[in-house]
Amino acid sequence: xxxxxxxxxxxxxxxxCSRCGAEFGCDLSGNCxxxxxTARLPMPVKGEDCLCRECLRKAAAQAVS
Numbered sequence: 001x002x003x004x005x006x007x008x009x010x011x012x013x014x015x016x017c018s019r020c021g022a023e024f025g026c027d028l029s030g031n032c033x034x035x036x037x038t039a040r041l042p043m044p045v046k047g048e049d050c051l052c053r054e055c056l057r058k059a060a061a062q063a064v065s
Contacts, residue, residue, distance in 0.1 A: 012025040012026060012027045013025070013026050015049060017050070017051050017052035017055050018047075018048035018049050018050070019048075019052075019055040019059075020054070020055050022052040022054070022055075024052050033053060034050070034053070034056065037056060037057070
């Protein structure tokens with residue numbers, strides 16, 4: 001088993017929303033804002049990366065309706 005203390009914490013990466021162009025950060029240690037969201041969909045489509053909070057919420061609402 002790996003000891004997490006053996007590896008340095010990764011710094012947050014700076015992202016740009018694939019849909020609206022807003023800049024936001026993603027904390028790869030598991031403390032990303034998206035973990036707080038109830039919506040886990042949609043998964044990015046081919047060529048897309050993560051979505052900002054607002055676009056994720058809009059896409060999830062559209063997927064439900």
